[in-house]
Amino acid sequence: MSEQEKITLIDENNNEVEFILVDYLEIEDQRYVVLLPAEDPENGAVILRIDQDENGDDVLVEIEDDEEFDRVVAVLEQEEE
Numbered sequence: 794m795s796e797q798e799k800i801t802l803i804d805e806n807n808n809e810v811e812f813i814l815v816d817y818l819e820i821e822d823q824r825y826v827v828l829l830p831a832e833d834p835e836n837g838a839v840i841l842r843i844d845q846d847e848n849g850d851d852v853l854v855e856i857e858d859d860e861e862f863d864r865v866v867a868v869l870e871q872e873e874e
Contacts, residue, residue, distance in 0.1 A: 797813045797814070798813070798814040799811055799812065799813055799814065799831060800812050800814060800828065802828075802853065810830065810832075811830075811831040811832065812828035812829060812830055812831060812839065813828065813829045813830075813831050813834070814826060814827075814828060815827040815828060815829050815838060816869065816872075818865070818868060818869070818872075820864060820865060820868055823842060823843075823861075824842070824843040825840060825841065825842055825843065825856075825865050826840070826841055826843060826853065827839070827840050827869065828840075828841065840856060840862065840865055840866070840869075841853040841854060841855060841856065842854050842855075842856050842861075
């Protein structure tokens with residue numbers, strides 16, 4: 794069994810929060826990750842879009858558009874079937 798890939802993010806209060814990478818997907822030339830909080834996975838998954846900053850580095854951003862979020866959830870649900 795392979796070890797779960799983990800990522801540490803900084804929350805709005807400047808606290809480090811560790812997440813487990815659950816899934817990675819591409820939809821219409823956009824990349825997304827599904828993350829679970831490592832300490833409290835029952836709290837639910839987080840879906841973030843992968844964008845690039847001005848230096849070309851990958852950054853994770855919250856999906857603010859409801860239609861985009863619903864589109865990602867629909868693809869994830871299809872994967873589960």
